[in-house]
C-alpha cells in the first residue's frame with residue numbers, strides 16, 4: 001500500500017494487468033479505516049459472518065460463523081465485538097486455532113436475502129473467554145453482484161453445538177466433488193504478506209502473524225466451479241468492482257481458502273490450497289462473462305462440518321448478473337452487427353425497431369425477459385451502452401424487436417435512436433443478456449407492466465401463454481393512447497388482460513393494494529415499471545405477507561423518467577458547487593467535475609455510489625437503499641433533487 005492508494009502492490013499489479021487501474025483507484029475511495037455509520041446497524045443484525053485466517057503453516061482458511069443476531073456487533077466505527085457464546089456452529093473450526101497465532105482476520109458480513117455485504121479487515125484479540133475484539137484496519141461495502149438470494153431461518157429452540165462433527169483430509173471424495181460442482185456460491189479467504197514476515201518475538205507465535213487477510217464471496221450458476229483431475233478447482237473471475245482484493249492477494253501470496261455450503265444437507269466444506277491466476281484464457285462458451293480470466297486452487301487440505309440440522313435455508317433466486325454459459329459456444333465479447341429492418345411508431349413517444357443480422361444470419365438465442373445491450377455513438381462522440389428489453393418471441397431467431405420511448409430529458413440514448421435509426425441503419429450490440437427471467441414454476445403468474453415496462457413483460461406473456469400456465473396481466477400507462485401494446489396483449493391474453501390509465505376522463509388506476517391482498521400468496525409476480533410502482537409492490541408485499549422470492553422486478557432507473565429538472569449540488573467537504581443539468585445524472589456531473597466517487601451498476605442496484613445527504617429533499621430512484629437508509633443517503637447514479645438544491649458529504 002502506498003500513501004496515495006488503499007491497495008498493496010499485488011492488487012495494483014492485477015488491476016494493471018486487467019487494465020482497470022483507473023476504475024480501481026476511483027472505487028478504492030470507498031475503503032476507509034472506519035466503519036460507515038450506515039453499516040453499523042447492518043452489521044449488528046447479521047447472523048452470518050465469513051471470516052478468513054491463516055494457520056501456522058501459512059495455509060489460508062475461510063470459515064462461516066453463524067449466530068443469533070448480535071453475535072457480531074459494532075460498538076463504534078473502529079471496532080467489532082464477536083460474542084462467542086452466541087455462535088452456534090463449530091468449535092472445531094480452524095479459525096479458533098489460527099487466531100491464537102495470527103491476529104489478522106478478514107471479515108465479511110453478508111445478508112443473502114438482500115445481497116448486501118460489508119467487509120472489515122483487522123486485528124482480533126480476546127477480551128475474555130466469551131468475547132473477542134476486532135480492531136478495524138479497512139472497512140468498505142461491496143457490490144451485490146453474483147449473490148444468490150437466500151434466507152436463513154432460525155428455529156425457536158436453542159441449538160446445541162455438540163451435535164457438530166468435523167472430518168479432515170487432503171483429497172476430496174466423489175460426494176465432496178459433487179458438492180463443489182453443484183454449488184452456486186462459495187466464500188474465499190486470501191492473504192497478503194505486506195512484505196513483512198514476523199520474527200515471532202511477540203505474543204503471537206506464527207511467522208505469518210503480520211499477514212493481512214481478506215474474506216470475499218463468489219457466485220454463479222451451479223456448475224460455475226469446475227473440478228480438474230479431481231484435485232484442482234477452476235473458478236471463472238467475473239467482472240467485479242475492479243479492486244481485485246482477492247486476486248491481488250493471490251498475486252502477492254499464492255494461497256487461498258474456500259468454503260462451500262451445501263444448503264440442502266447442511267454441510268460446510270472448507271478447502272485450502274495453492275492458488276494461481278490464469279489470464280487471457282480461451283473462453284468460447286463465455287464461462288467468465290467476457291473477462292477470459294480464471295483462477296485455480298490446487299487442493300492441499302479440507303475440513304468438513306455439519307451445520308446444526310435445525311437451520312433452514314430458503315432459496316429465493318439467482319443473481320441477475322450471473323453470466324450464462326452459451327450453449328452455442330457464442331463469444332459474448334463479440335459485437336453483433338445489426339441492421340434496422342423496420343421502424344414502427346407505436347405511440348407518440350414509442351417506436352418499435354426490428355433488428356436483423358447485417359448479413360442475414362441467425363441471431364443468438366435469448367430467454368423471455370432478456371435485454372439487448374446496444375452501443376450508440378451520441379452526437380458529442382461519446383460512446384454509450386444502453387439496454388433495451390426484447391419484446392419479440394424468444395423462438396424467433398431471424399430478428400429482435402425492441403421498443404424505445406423517447407425521453408426528452410433523458411441521457412440522450414433514446415433521443416438518438418429516435419432521431420438517427422431508420423431502416424437500413426447499422427448498429428452494434430452485444431448478445432442478449434438475461435437478468436429478468438421467468439423461473440420454472442407451475443404456480444399462478446401475475447404480470448404487471450407500467451408504461452414502457454411492457455417490453456420484457458410482453459415476451460414473458462408469450463411464454464406463459466405458450467406454456468398454458470395460469471396467469472393474468474395488468475398493463476398501466478398515463479393515458480389509453482400510451483398503452484402502446486394493448487392490441488398485442490389482448491390478442492395473447494384475451495380475458496386475462498386488464499388495462500389501466502391514470503389520466504383522462506375515464507381514468508381507472510390499478511389498485512395494487514387490492515391485487516396483492518386478494519391473490520394467493522403462492523403466485524409469482526413479475527413487474528416492470530417505474531421505481532415508484534416497484535416500491536409500492538415491494539411495500540405491499542411486506543404488508544400482505546408475500547414471500548420476497550415471489551416478487552420479481554425490473555426497474556427503469558432514470559432511463560425512462562420524463563421529468564428531470566436541473567438542480568444544484570453543494571459538496572461540503574470539497575467546498576464546491578456543481579450544476580446538474582436535466583439531461584445528466586448526478587453521478588455524471590460529479591465525474592465531470594473530477595470528484596472521486598465509487599460506482600458500479602449505474603441503475604441504482606448495487607449501492608456502491610451511496611452518499612450521505614446533509615441537506616435537501618431527495619427524489620430517490622434506486623432500488624438499493626431501504627426506507628431507513630434513505631433518510632441519510634442517496635444513490636448518486638440515479639437519484640436527484642426534489643427541489644433546487646442538495647448538499648452532500650463529499
Ligand code: FES
Pocket residue numbers: 598599600601602603604605606607608609610622624635636637638
Ligand atoms: S452505482 Fe450502483 S447504485 Fe449507484
